[in-house]
Amino acid sequence: MAEKKVVRVESTGTAQESDPTWKPTPEAKSTSTRFRLIAAALWVVAIGLEAYAIFGLLNQDPVNMVLLIVLIVVIGLLAVGGSLLWKKANRLDPASKSDTVRFFVQNQLGAIITVIAFLPLIVLILLNKDMSPQQKALAGGLGAIVMVAAAAVGIDWNPPSTEQYSAETNEVTDIVGQDLVYWTKSGKVFHLCEKVSAVNLKSKDNTIYSGTVADAHAAGKERLTLQVAQETKQCGFDTPTPAPDTSTDAP
Incomplete structure (x- = not known):
């Protein structure tokens, strides 16, 4: 593909x-x-x-x-x-x-x-x-x-709220470092990065969309994925940044 x-x-x-x-x-x-x-x-x-x-x-x-x-x-x-x-x-x-x-x-x-x-x-x-x-x-x-x-x-069976948008935005920002998520046209939820398997499945338009949490909801996505912990690892957001080496060689 x-x-x-x-x-x-x-x-x-x-x-x-x-x-x-x-x-x-x-x-x-x-x-x-x-x-x-x-x-x-x-x-x-x-x-x-x-x-x-x-x-x-x-x-x-x-x-x-x-x-x-x-x-x-x-x-x-x-x-x-x-x-x-x-x-x-x-x-x-x-x-x-x-x-x-x-x-x-x-x-x-x-x-x-x-x-x-x-x-x-x-x-x-x-x-x-x-x-x-x-x-x-x-x-x-x-x-x-x-x-x-x-x-x-x-009837809206799963109505959105400002509280939901706020909680999801803050959670994404804490993990990713910015309000940025990814989704596909056919999916029901949005994800933490473009590497995860859920957004790389075969689709008609072969496109991954990115934007804010609000953008994802405006596109018809219901919520943030429930596999946050798994996607955090897949995207590499749980890997700590190595501290710079400040040691110096002895003369």
Whole structure:
């Protein structure tokens, strides 16, 4: 296999020596804000379509089933798109675990918005007097399936936090001497150097990426490898630097 190339990605944030608490760079903060605004716009459109379906479509007799099904699918796609962008924003600018309420809401907002965008519509479909039982079963069942699928995408099962970023950054800096880690596109975790076997496995793009801990999280990596001790040895970071020989030969 050809030797892998190493690519350094743009930094999104780090912890400073004067302040061990991790902070995003201004560029990362700006990007996360843009992602959140786009996600909010997608969610607003989804809830707007839900309102149209409730106050317009379901009040028609007969109900246009084709349009109702199309609206359910489109609302689901908008909810999923917003959730994915919101998750990306959270990896660039995570919340702190010390603020429990904000931490929960910020990381699970995609699932919350999805339920808001679907649950009232599903209930009113099932209560609609102008729809047959077969129509209710079709539209209500499809709505429930799309809601569950979109909500599952919106849930962040392993949400990032500033505490996690700070701890990992400080641990890496203590071992490596700087905030620098390595990962591959297909991997779930990041590593201490480009020599370790995990990043040298065969991959489609044949590329090892390097950057800060925050860069790795922004690339979708969940955490630092659990094999820190093993990789410390493989990378040679546990080898003490020999002291200079200050002795002099006797005349």
